[in-house]
Amino acid sequence: MAYAALISLAQTIHKILNNDQYTVSDHEKQQITCIHEHVIFLQTFLEDFPEKAKNLEGRIRDVTNEAEDTIEYFMSEQITPHIGYQFHPMEKVREQIESTVGEVMRIKINSFKIKDVGYRESPAASSSSRLVPTDKNDMVGFDDDLIAIKGRLCGGSSKLQVIPIFGMGGIGKTTLAKHAYDDPLIMEYFDIRAWVTVSQDYRVKEILSGLLVSVEVFNTRRSSERNESVAEKVYKSLKGQRYLIVLDDMWSANFWDDVKMIFPDDDNCSRIILTTRLSDVAAYADPCSPLHEMHFMDVDQSWNLLRHKVFKKGNCPRELKNIGKKIARSCRGLPLAIAVIAGLLSTVSQTKASWENIAENVSLAVTTDDEQFAKILFLSYNHLPHHLRPCFLYMGGFPENYEIHVSKLIKLWVAEGFLKTSGLKSLEEEAEEYLADLVKRSLFFVKRRKSNGKIKSCSVHDLVRDLCIRIAQQEKFLLHVMERSVGETILESIKNQRRVTINHSNFSFAASICGSSIRTVICFQSGVSYLGSLVNFRLLRVLNVVNSNTEALVLLPAQIFELFHLRYLAFDYHIMVPAAISNLQNLQTLIILTRKELRRYLSLPMEIWRMPQLRHLVSSYFSLLPNPQGANFPLQDLQTLSVAINLICTAKMLKMIPNLKKLGIIYFGDVYDQDFRLENLIYLRQLEELKLKTSSYFPFRPTLNPTFPEKLKKLTLSGWEFPWNNMKIVGSLPNLEVLKLRDSACDGSKWETSEGEFRRLKFLLIDDSDPQHWITESSHFPRLKCLVLRCCWRLSEIPEGIGEIPTLELIEVKASNKYVVESAKWIQEQQQSWGNDAFQVRCEHY
Structure with a gap:
């Protein structure tokens, strides 16, 4: 991850050289400026000579990370000195980078002696206009399967039936189920439809809760019994209805035993589709139901799918047809392999030489088992432009089958320092383009879209995720810790990583890694984490704690507010935000997502107006934003404020957040006679999204007299x-x-x-x-x-x-x-x- 390290270091140096907060001597400034010049040189080298740089990437990454550690320790010591922390002298770091630059120079000189004419037409040269578009309605090669499944859904016995779809990973089980599920005829035929993804590490209660939410969208009947279990509520919601339930990605027969009692059989043609890789799991739910096995595509189907994905409605050039068929044949009939290779072909020039180069690699890479299939994904990774690689590998930090909200993912990428911008677009806009590029390459797939057509959430295939985890660990980019008890081996490997994600609430290992260079901790857990030891992570940028399932008010330890470099702080439980929050002068994103039924306020202190780097303030229900009063420093970078309660939109306040793009306000309680000054919304000239809500608690409706800004899109x-x-x-x-x-x-x-x-x-x-x-x-x-x-x-x-x-x-x-x-x-x-x-x-x- 040399390129990501260089981009991040360039941003860090820019910050220290352009901020009066830091005292930099002339000698130190000279050293840092010299390092910055070398960083830009190395960055350009990786962009222009991706193939030549392979042997040096590891060294460039390590020396760049060491330089950033040194500079960020230097920055934090300026603010909060700590005894006992040692870091390399700036001069030594500069010498190490200069040595690396010398080797790169020799490579460049040799490359000019033997001119590499074709490198700009190499597969790594990205052209967004030629990227393969994703097509949700693309069923090339699955027509007969879809007809068969629809026939079983709408025909046959009136008894409840289970329709199992099974086959290997990447063969199209979920795609087939989704197209049947979304078919207009099926939508009209069934009263209720619901889809849940089970996966290997399932929790029955969470699956049932998700199922209940989906079912209640269709059913206006609500249970009034407070003591009823979730299972009872699901059963009653389905009772008497013709329903279609999809249980996607089942790995265990035990799951069926856990949930089968919630599905009533009212002799009304209800159906359950389940998808699985395992034939015994497929047969277990209903031994009398025939299995629908997904088979590999034949050569013609493979070529038709590949051609459709690469050229859409256009024609394949005659000179590419034979080599294209060879590539399709090499994918061994696996739809996911074809989709990934199509994404790769769409990024290279449409010349016979370029396609033959891909064909040779595919022929060596693809077999039908998962381990060998990873090679084709690795081939696609190798052809990714450097700027997309860290964004791609970051997906390895999320659990299997995890639906990732794009708005959150983009904020994480920005905080990590992955994004390079020319200044014509915001970092968030650049991130959206990166995401779209990865989707077009069939490495990410879209789960949901917004009403404006933009991607709302995305995910990755489990084979793709496995590849991300493997490469990320090799590249010392990210470590995915699965164990609940962390041993010495894991502790040693953590020391060499920049980012750690864990699936539990055990943070006790942090205390033993004093002076760690870890930048990111993402925790998916079931209880409230012990966070006090995180103070030892002096350079932490991202702390993201999700799936806490707690209703308690949590007081964060005071030491958390000494993490000077923290850019992203997110919790999904209710916390107090003290005045000490303003110590986090580099904080860009603060997200606190409480369960809406708790109806709790997030009270923000006056000191929130003293945080100039803030870009996003997000709470799932109510945040009380204090009147700025004597504050005179506008939050120039603030883009998101959601959701604010009873906000009085004074001209002064709105002028303090002049570049706000997204605003959500809710008014409720005994404030109906107040003037909310909504005519002042006109001062938010960059505002693109606005939500204005009044609650049913209002005894009277307030007068709505807004003046909306002209840039408003939603x-x-x-x-x-x-x-x-x-x-x-x-x-x-x-x-x-x-x-x-x-x-x-x-x-x-x-x-x-x-x-x-x-x-x-x-x-x-x-x-x-x-x-x-x-x-x-x-x-x-x-x-x-x-x-x-x-x-x-x-x-x-x-x-x-x-x-x-x-x-x-x-x-x-x-x-x-x-x-x-x-x-x-x-x-x-x-x-x-x-x-x-x-x-x-x-x-x-x-």
């Missing part, structure tokens, strides 16, 4: 009873793409839109905020793609003009009256009569 209103006639304020926003109206956001019997409104709106949600009459024309929503109507019991119909919008792709109706459903289906018939078979209507029972 707006969510909830509970305001905003008059429909005043929606012209929203309709006039020139950049609005997503509008969500929830829980009586608007009030009145008629919504009539006008020409020139909603010029860029692509997504519209109306949820329990419906008028009786909606009068509009297609030209009033000229770019609308998706209309979602939920709990629209008063609406007389969907306007005919909506069906005439040329860009419309989907109408989704949930829990609404029959007139809304009928008009949606009438619009679908009209669209089909015009030849628009791609247009979809999804109606769920009401």
